Amino acid sequence: MISELLRSQPEIALFASLAIGYFIGSFRVGPIQLGGVCGTLIVALLLGQTGARLAPDLKNIAFALFIFALGFTGGPQFFANIGRGWRYGLLSVVEIVSVLALIMLAVTVMRLDAGTAAGLLAGAATESAVIGTASEAIGKLGLRDAETLRLQANIVTAYSVSYLFGLITIVLFTSQFAPLLLRVNLRDEAERVWRKLGGDGAFGEGQQAAAPAIVGRAFKVGAAAGATIQTLEQQQGFNLTIERVMRDGAALPVEPHLALAAGDVILVAGRRDAVVALSSSLGDEVDGAVFGQLFAEKIEVVLTRREAEGLTVAQVRERADPAEGRGVYIAAVTRLDTTVPALPGTELNRGDVLTLVGAKADVERGAQRLGYVLPPTQKTDFVYLGLGVLVGMAIGHLGGRVGGVSVALGTGGGCLLSGLLFGWIRSRHPLIGSLPSAAAQVLKDFGLATFIAAVGLSAGPDAIRLVREYGLALPVAGILMVLVPGLLSLWIGRMFLKLDAPMLLGAIAGQQCSTPAISALVGVTGNSTPVIGYTITYALSNILLPLMGPVVVGLAGKIG
Structure with a gap:
């Protein structure tokens, strides 16, 4: 009865996967939380046993919207960090190179097919977007329909198995094991860095200061x-x-x-x-x-002034004309929807959202000098959004052979690059392309969850087979794909880059695109200094890892 209902009305299976999956994903065991995406995938795999399927067009549209919004919101920070944050950016390169090497080793030793290899990358690196870019790449290999569906199902199953173990490993590594290897008290070290950056006695729990700044x-x-x-x-x-x-x-x-x-x-x-x-x-x-009653104005300003890039909050204050800077204070810095501590020693990037506080005339004057006021609009510019997705689809048709390996970006890779470009243009010309952060977040959350539910439903029948075939090999491989890049980055970051421990561990969490890991770090350190390193590597890895989906499919197909 239920199977027939789900097969005849697959939309029920979709929203059941979302509702139950996000409910399951909301439970937390210590610092570990599955999250809604992984929860949705697990539920969809189970419901997929009934034969319920969603139309491929819905899956493709959902992923295109998700990946474009991902690039759009990360574009300004991505371009800002390519050259300036090279020390942290090097860790993202370490992640990409070492993970690709490990994947190819696993393909050779375990004789993985292209789908399982790509799923292992997506799960161990906790980067769900890889599922979409790799699935598209498999669809362009020209295989029989049955073989294409089998490989795409293997992506989802390998992801679901390796994701949990990768998530647990990166959380425990950054917050527990790495400080032991560095022989530091992470909380004391974070307080030292906090004060070095100009923080005062208000050393409060989490990202909220004990008293207003x-x-x-x-x-x-x-x-x-x-x-x-x-x-x-x-x-x-x-x-x-x-x-x-x-x-x-x-x-x-x-x-x-x-x-x-x-x-x-x-x-x-x-x-x-x-x-x-x-x-x-x-x-x-x-x-x-x-x-009497006095009112302080608080406005959000996107930093676009070229001269301010790379300067600390204190340096921006020092270099400002006293008459122009008088009465203007940076109360908070938001980077990639993450709050960075607005300490005197905090470096600013173009694209940062600065919260200015002061008298109305003062903050308006400061906004004109620093960038542009973030418009409080709730409207989405669908002309800009639609054009961006169309450009992304056109880019996705580009491809070729590199070293004998066929690589095609597909709609996912194309929309990701298009989103980067359109997001960067928007940051330079704020009067066009409005996509409020709340709307962008809905596109990312609903688009990814719908895509994951669709592929999970279609992969359901093949999931058990793949788990039986590889057994514990996939979880072990997922753990190694977290530990090896993490240990390499820990050694390089400490010995050669001389990064402070809190920022280094935050950067390792970012190179793994792991929000639970940075949340656990902030809880252990007692302040938000790890976020400074996290935002840079997260911005880079969040863009580079999805682009590796087609590369892994091409390499695995050639080696296999």
Whole structure:
């Protein structure tokens, strides 16, 4: 009865896979969480035993939207990190080269077919997008339909088996085993790096500081009498601003050369450490009710200014004209939808989203100098989206033979490259191509989950056969494909690149495209310093690994 219903109405199987899969994927055991995509695949493999199938066109459309959105959101960071972040980027190269070498070794020793080899890559590297690019590459080999379906089913099964073991391995390696090999206390090391980057005593759990970074406090002028506003602000590197001055109950115009008098009540706003440092030389802190209700503006700005790329937050402040930078504070830095600590020593990349805080006129002036205000629109530019996907499909028809190996990008690889290009263009010309982050996230989540459900349903009947054929060999191979690149990157990053342990381990989590691993690291370190290394390698590996799908299919076909 149920089998007949699912076969006649496969949309029921689709949404059942999504609902049950994401429910299963939400459970956490320690730092380990399967996630919705893997959960959806497991449920789809089970429901696939009933014979339910989704139309191939739906699968192709879903994957095209997912992979284009992936490239679109990662484009600005990808191009920003190609040259500038070479030390971290080298680790992504280590990941790609070592994984490809291990895959070819497994193909030779275990006699893997092209589908199983590609699935092993996708699962061990925890990069689901490889399933799509490899499936398309197999579809272009010109094999019989039955053989094509078998190889594509093997991708999904090998992925589902190796993913779990790869996920557990990378989480435990980065958060537990690697610190032992480095002989460091990861929490103490993270606190040292935090302070080296300019963090103060607000060393809080996770990515949220124990107290707000930007504060406002009122003082009654005592020892600071006779000093000018500009002198006091300059003492703290313009990391605070005297916003209001009250003298004998009357508000005075705040001008740089205004000299304060004993008994003046002033409102000081800025970075907490700077305000605290200056407070002892100002006078007694008082109730700020005399200033009435004040509003601070908070806007998000995409950094496009070429001169600011690679500079730290402190250097941007130092090089700004005091009149232009006055009253503008960077409260947060968002990179690839991940919050990077906005410390004085944090380096900025073009494409970063900066959260500016200050008076309305000040932050608007700062936004004009740094980039463009991120429009709060909820509308998607479907002209730009449709054109981007069409260009990606056209690129996907490109291919050829490299060293005797036939390599074709396919729709997946083409849309990924197109997304990179269109995302980069959007970052340079913000008036075109609106794709709000929430809409892009829906395209990525729903597109990938639908694609995974479709391939899982079609692969169901072949899943058990492949597991019986290889037994424990696939899980062991998946573990080795995490440990070998991880150990190589740990050695290279520590001995030659001289990277600090928290950022190095974050970069290893990023080269593996593992969100659970960086979450576990942040929990162990107690702050978000590992995120600095994670975002760079994640941006690179998240683009390069899917492009390896067709390469693995071509190489495995030739060697096999």
